[in-house]
Amino acid sequence: MRIRHDAAHYSLPEGVDDLVHGRSPDPFSILGRHNMGKVDVIRVLYHDAARVRLVVERPRAGVMERPMRRMGDSGLHVGTIPAGARYHLKIQWADAVEETDDPYAFGLLVTDADLRLFSEGRHPHLDRVMGAQPMVVDGTAGVRFAVWAPNARRVSVIGDFNFWDGRRHPMRLRHGAGVWELFIPGLGPGERYKFEIMTRDGHILPQKADPFARFAERPPATASVIASPAPFAWQDHEWMEQRAGRQREDAPVTIYELHVPSWRRPQGDPDRIMTWRELAAELIPYVVEAGFTHVELMPVMEYPFGGSWGYQPLGLFAPSARHGTPADFAAFVDACHRAGLGVILDWVPAHFPNDVHGLVNFDGCALYEHQDPREGVHRDWNTHIYNLGRHEVRGFLIASALMWLERFHIDGLRVDAVASMLYRDYSRRDGEWIPNIHGGRENLEAVAFLRQLNQAVHDTIPDAITVAEESTAWPGVTRPVEQGGLGFSYKWNMGWMHDSLRFFGRDPLWRGYHLPEILFGLHYAFSERFILCLSHDEVTHGKGSLLSRMPGDNWQRHANMRLFLAFMWAHPGKKLVFMGMEFAQEGEWSHDGQPEWHILPDPFKSGMLRLVTDLNHMYRTLPALHARDCDPAGFAWVIGDDTANTVLAWLRFAPGHVPVLVVLNMTPVVRHDYRVGVPVGGSWRECLNSDATAYGGSGVGNGGYAMATDQAAHGHPCSCVLTLPPLAALYLHPAGDGS
Structure with a gap:
């Protein structure tokens, strides 16, 4: 078909100069297909092309090539084709010929x-x-x-x-x-x-x-x-079917937190970090053998600065390329699930870094962040705060959370720095913050966002969990949204952590005067669904390792830490420890290094790891230690006022299961003939003694059993007389259950 060339076909519309010089806000008004009666005028822009030809696809006559006219030195090429005909382009470059479709031939695609x-x-x-x-x-x-x-x-x-x-x-x-x-x-x-x-x-x-x-x-x-859209080959169906029961409040949940780049250096090379597949091969057997139920990864969303440990992310939809592809990450999660391990990710909606390639001033204006630095800048971290008053920003963050839970089968998100979101005056002096519309310090937009986030997770993936790192006494963090709460599944118990570390850091000689420090946590232990946390924040920034904060000589330091961990596992609440704590690492954690794996042969270190393994086993197999972690009916004091001996004792309960008696001797003095009240008589099995020689202890104890007589004590009808090892915890339960 011959097409009459009309000068009007080659007249250029307004705005061409802006288009040629990269200033046009509407390229489709000039480029692509434009109908002029029986012909369509095609305009394309290729500044460096020697020539461009139209390849016209004719239904019955095959393809036909037509030259396009170059419009001066503008880089614009214009040609005509029959109206409605399909076409593509043949571009002659200086050293190659390219055939491609025209990007400007396609209509609107986002609905x-x-x-x-x-x-x-x-x-x-x-x-x-x-x-x-x-x-x-x-x-x-x-x-x-x-x-x-x-x-x-x-x-x-x-x-x-x-x-x-x-x-x-x-x-x-x-x-x-x-x-x-x-x-x-x-x-x-x-x-x-x-x-x-x-x-x-x-x-x-x-x-x-x-x-x-x-x-x-x-x-x-x-x-x-550009990421592959191919679906991942999941093989974790059994885990996904059982996940709801493995994470609810009456389940045993013990979490191993780790920083993926520094968990272990391949071949000990300090300049290398593990791939997802290497991590799966080494981490999963280690954590499973130690008895943990979940791993928690410090943020793996793509982040520019390694020294931020991932807490300043810019790629909230992308697993970090440091460890492999998204498919590799999915394979790691799948391997965890097939081994019976849940995966929790740290997720950061509180702030983002000011790297120029990122979100800051994204389109020339404050888009994702607040314009006013009194609302939009975290001075502590030199980062920007998301403008949660914008629908699009809230949607961006919530869609990120849902993607990790749905696309990557993640079991839970630990939301970082919630306290910094909830308060407008967080880490700010007078005059450096703007009150809310009621004149208060609460960030109402953040509260609304957190509720929307948790409701969206609950409605979309009801068997996934969300965990708040919230360090204040904000009420109702784990209360359902419909009841006025924030809607989180669990909350880190930061108060318990600070009080307990302070107490166990004291010289045992004076601990009797400071029992309220660890008793206080039990006043509010059931006000939220808590996770007791000993996280990475407690072993960095000059704080030293957990072991280094224990008083006394080398034996006493390890005994104190064994006692601390046994106290933690017996206390109401789910558990979390950071990598290296499970074997009493000596030095402070550094993201440039790795845990001190070389010290594991030391009997104190291997003993600590064995204790943690046994604590996890006890916690999982004795329902009294976990089934009512969030219910006051699962806890009863036996001894809470023995300041002279610095001894504590309590009972843990679960319906239909044997109770567990916990006795803690907070001093390095052996207590002989120490009477403790119990609810039933007969033989009580000493199922855990943190002073056992297998753990590096002195071996003082009760030979595995204690006999409870009908002599009443501490408000109970029966009692048993115990030998309390130094700086040690005992767990006992009635012996008739076969455990």
């Missing part, structure tokens, strides 16, 4: 419904809408890009595929939502990309990584990477 939900902060699956989405459109494979930048004048996709030239692939603005989109044919997983953003005043910002990227280059490189 109005997706954009509406995004603007309302209610889209649960933004990871499938925003960012780089490989897909096939009208039979053409490529990648659809979408990014939120409502204040930008122009946004372009840049990458290796267009020589990082922002003039090549400017995007289309969906005005109502402030979202820019573009489908680029021929791209696929593995390509690097960023966004080039021009502000309203014509200033080009530093190249921005994709906030919704699902993969990225390994730091210190900063480009986003």
Whole structure:
């Protein structure tokens, strides 16, 4: 078919100069297909192409090539085809010929419904809408890009595929939502990309990584990477079916927290870190043998600065490339589940770093953060605070949380720095913060966000858990949202941790005068669903190791730590310890090193690990120690006022199961003939003695059993007379259950 060439076909519309020079806010008004009656005018922009030809696909006559006219030195090429005909481009470069579809031949791809939900902060699956989405459109494979930048004048996709030239692939603005989109044919997983953003005043910002990227280059490189959309090959069906029962409040939950880069250095090389597959091979058997139920990973969302330990993330949808691909990470989670281990991730919605390739000043304005530094800057960490008053920001964060739980089968999220979110005056002096609309210090937007987050998790993945790191007495952290609470599943018990560390750091000679320090925690132990935590924060920043904070000589330090851990496992609440504590590491943790694995042959160290293993076993197999962790009916004092001997004793209960008696001798003095009241007579089995020689102790004890007579004591009808080992804990239960 011959097409009459009309001069009007080659007349250029307004705005061409802005387009050619990379200033156009509306490239689709000029580029792509434009109908002029019986013909469509095609305009493309390739500054460095020698020539461009249109390859027209004719249904019955095969393909036909038509040359495009280069419009001066503008880089714009114009040609015509029959109206409605399919076409693609043949581009002659200086050293190659490329055939490709025209990105500007495709219509709107992000649906109005997706954009509406995004603007309302209610889209649960933004990871499938925003960012780089490989897909096939009208039979053409490529990648659809979408990014939120409502204040930008122009946004372009840049990458290796267009020589990082922002003039090549400017995007289309969906005005109502402030979202820019573009489908680029021929791209696929593995390509690097960023966004080039021009502000309203014509200033080009530093190249921005994709906030919704699902993969990225390994730091210190900063480009986003198109992730594969292929589903993961999950084999954890049995775990997923049982998960709800393994994490609820009456289940035994003991958590091993670790920093993945420094857990173990391959071949001892300080410059290497483990891949996800290496970690699965070594970590899982170790943690399973030690009896933990879960691992908790310090943040693995992509982060630029290793010294932040992941707590300053920028890639909230991307597992860090330091350890492998997203598929490798999924395989690690799958392996944990198949071994019976849950996986909890630390997740950080409180703040983000000010790296120029990240979220800060994303489109030339404060978009993700607050404009006013009195609301938007964390001075402690030199980071920016998310503007939780914006629907889009809340939706961005909640979609990230849901993605980890759904796409990667994560069992729970520990939400970092909740206290810093709840209070507008957190770590601020007078005049450095802005009160809420009622004149108070509470951050009402953060409260609403946390409730929305927890409700979304509960509604979408009801068997997953959320855990709050909340260091104040904010009421109702674990109360359901519908009852006015924040809706978390559990809360870290920071008060218990601080009080207990202070008490066990004291010289045993004076502990009798300070019993309220560890008794106080039992006044509020059931006010929330608590996790007792000895986290990474307690073994860094000059605090030393847990062992180094114990008083006395080497024997006493290890005995004190054994006593502390036995006290912790017997106390109501789920348990968490940081890597290295399980074998009494001597030195403070450093993210540049690794735990002191070489000291494990020391009897004190191997003994500590054996004690932790046995504590985990007791905790899991004796329901009295876990079934009522969050219920006051599961705890009863026996002795709480013996300041002369510094001895404590209590009972733990579970319906239908034997009670467990816990006796703690807080001094290095052996207590002979110490009478303790118990609810039933007969033989009581000494199921744990932290002074056992197998743990590095002195071996003082009761020979494995104690006989309770009908002599009443401490409000109970029976009692037993015990030998209390020095600086040690005893667990006993009636002997008739076969445990």
